[in-house]
Amino acid sequence: APAGFNFEVMNAYQLLKAIQENGYEIIEKSVSDTAAGSDTHRAWTECGNLDHEGHDRGWKLAKQVDLLIREIRDRILELMRDGWRRVHVVTDHGWLLLPGGLPKVDLSAALTDSKWGRCAAIKPGAHCPERLFPWYWNPNLHFALADGVSCFKKGEEYAHGGLSLQECLIPRLTVSGEQGASLRSMKITEVAWKGLRCTVVIEPVMAGVWVDIRRHA
Numbered sequence: 001a002p003a004g005f006n007f008e009v010m011n012a013y014q015l016l017k018a019i020q021e022n023g024y025e026i027i028e029k030s031v032s033d034t035a036a037g038s039d040t041h042r043a044w045t046e047c048g049n050l051d052h053e054g055h056d057r058g059w060k061l062a063k064q065v066d067l068l069i070r071e072i073r074d075r076i077l078e079l080m081r082d083g084w085r086r087v088h089v090v091t092d093h094g095w096l097l098l099p100g101g102l103p104k105v106d107l108s109a110a111l112t113d114s115k116w117g118r119c120a121a122i123k124p125g126a127h128c129p130e131r132l133f134p135w136y137w138n139p140n141l142h143f144a145l146a147d148g149v150s151c152f153k154k155g156e157e158y159a160h161g162g163l164s165l166q167e168c169l170i171p172r173l174t175v176s177g178e179q180g181a182s183l184r185s186m187k188i189t190e191v192a193w194k195g196l197r198c199t200v201v202i203e204p205v206m207a208g209v210w211v212d213i214r215r216h217a
Contacts (some may be wrong), residue, residue, distance in 0.1 A: 107120055118161035
């Protein structure tokens with residue numbers, strides 16, 4: 001770790017507190033009024049359960065990916081409609097997914113302090129046949145990483161924690177819209193049906209706005 005760097009393990013509460021102390025307001029997942037953070041002009045919110053679904057469902061995650069991405073898209077649109085002009089989408093890691101299970105590599109439990117799917121913490125002084133890598137936060141601690149897309153556990157269809165491109169390359173998405181601040185003040189002032197044609201009047205007038213007509217929510 002860099003000289004003078006102090007690393008502290010945080011639980012979820014401490015992490016959110018640190019985010020707030022750095023000037024970000026927390027918008028809870030269940031809050032429908034996403035404009036709650038507009039006083040600080042910066043906010044943090046979480047959306048999506050890709051990792052949870054992967055660990056829970058294995059290969060069946062593939063059936064849910066489109067739905068989960070649409071949920072993230074809808075959350076972004078909700079933020080934009082409530083006046084946020086820019087939304088940064090971040091994630092912490094990628095993942096591997098292989099129906100039937102990733103190929104297993106044998107690693108004796110006697111050599112490890114802890115063992116996960118893609119990596120294992122090796123006991124000090126233990127001779128391990130796998131390649132060892134230092135941990136960024138503590139260079140005195142070494143991890144064994146399974147080669148390629150292999151895994152230290154049998155039957156793991158979804159896993160992460162290794163150094164494959166799929167696990168390490170993550171997207172940095174920014175969605176922006178100059179009209180975001182005005183959308184919140186927009187109002188529908190008139191709705192008129194003439195036969196099968198619906199005319200909607202909005203104020204203030206703004207180009208590029210669509211009206212979604214539904215019988216149900």
